Amino acid sequence: MDPEVRKKAEGFLKNVKQMPTLPDVYTKVKKAFEDPSLSIEYLSDAIRLDQALTVSLLRLANSPLYGYRQKISSISQAVMLIGLRELYSLVLSVSIVGLFPMKDKPGDPFPSKKYWEHSLGVAVTARILAQAINYPRPDELFVAGLIHDIGIMIEKMYLGDQFGQICRKAQEEDTFFIDTETKELGFNHAHVGQILTESWHFPELLVTTTACHHNPSIIEDKEIRLACSIIHVSQAIVRGMDLGWAGDPYIQPLDEEAIKLLHLVPWNDMSVLLGRIWKDYKASVEILVP
Amino acid sequence: MKSCEWWEPPKTNDEIDAHLDRVFKHAGDQTWLKLVRQALKESLERVLDGNEAYVEVKDK
Numbered sequence: 179m180d181p182e183v184r185k186k187a188e189g190f191l192k193n194v195k196q197m198p199t200l201p202d203v204y205t206k207v208k209k210a211f212e213d214p215s216l217s218i219e220y221l222s223d224a225i226r227l228d229q230a231l232t233v234s235l236l237r238l239a240n241s242p243l244y245g246y247r248q249k250i251s252s253i254s255q256a257v258m259l260i261g262l263r264e265l266y267s268l269v270l271s272v273s274i275v276g277l278f279p280m281k282d283k284p285g286d287p288f289p290s291k292k293y294w295e296h297s298l299g300v301a302v303t304a305r306i307l308a309q310a311i312n313y314p315r316p317d318e319l320f321v322a323g324l325i326h327d328i329g330i331m332i333e334k335m336y337l338g339d340q341f342g343q344i345c346r347k348a349q350e351e352d353t354f355f356i357d358t359e360t361k362e363l364g365f366n367h368a369h370v371g372q373i374l375t376e377s378w379h380f381p382e383l384l385v386t387t388t389a390c391h392h393n394p395s396i397i398e399d400k401e402i403r404l405a406c407s408i409i410h411v412s413q414a415i416v417r418g419m420d421l422g423w424a425g426d427p428y429i430q431p432l433d434e435e436a437i438k439l440l441h442l443v444p445w446n447d448m449s450v451l452l453g454r455i456w457k458d459y460k461a462s463v464e465i466l467v468p
Numbered sequence: 469m470k471s472c473e474w475w476e477p478p479k480t481n482d483e484i485d486a487h488l489d490r491v492f493k494h495a496g497d498q499t500w501l502k503l504v505r506q507a508l509k510e511s512l513e514r515v516l517d518g519n520e521a522y523v524e525v526k527d528k
Contacts, residue, residue: 414495414501414504417491418491418505418508419508427491428490428491428493428494428495429492430494430495431494431496432495432496432498432501434498437498448503448504449507449510449522449523450523451507452508452511453523455522456522457522
């Protein structure tokens, strides 16, 4: 990030009195994920203390998103069946969505529910594309998709009237939301998202995909560039499917390098892809975006 | 296709074309996005025929 832009974005965030912080349960699950010596019981006990999280996790684990015929009735069973890594991603996903209020004032130009529907759409699409191209950790891209626009939520919560003005201006002037943001603020949601995910000590992949989802080809690390390209392409598909709202009624031109990197040309049976996205989206939207 | 207070599915073939023209207005001339557009067109036409927009995929 350009140092001047970072200075401006950090200046905005310095005025935020209370930045959202992830719940303790996430810290404990992260610890269990990173330390193989900790038992499944430790993990299950940590999660069970948070009833709402436990319910959401079990509903997701039993949803068509995972497609298990066997009913999963406990967290320890979920760990055994879907795996620790997947469960960690789900805990992170549910925790992040829970940090932000879903209710808005009447006439809000950027409804939170619509925002999360878009983000969830990108999450399920990224997971499906990752599976399709044999990316090693599709669950990681689910989280990356869910948080890619998280900077918008911070702007919405803390910019006050200026945020509404930016939304209206982008629509009135028929410009891309990110261009209007950059022009008005000197920074945009990708910069804010980068600083926020850095403050949460997220892995480099999540920080970089949040920072560069509009321009993945600038990333040097090959694996992270591939991951970010998946997010980049996923958001275009989701915008085309009209799932939720992220500030623009249009698909932005895609980064040519991203398409090449994903070898997406063989995806000529696009209807199958859209059907799969729709199925996973429907399976998870009522759980994560109630 | 999901309907909400912001958006109603197009009700005629002309409306489908107009909707897709709007969504893809700035998308450029990329082949892959043309495939996406064609698939979306087919899914919206399914709605006109009284079907669900997207055919659910059973195998995973």
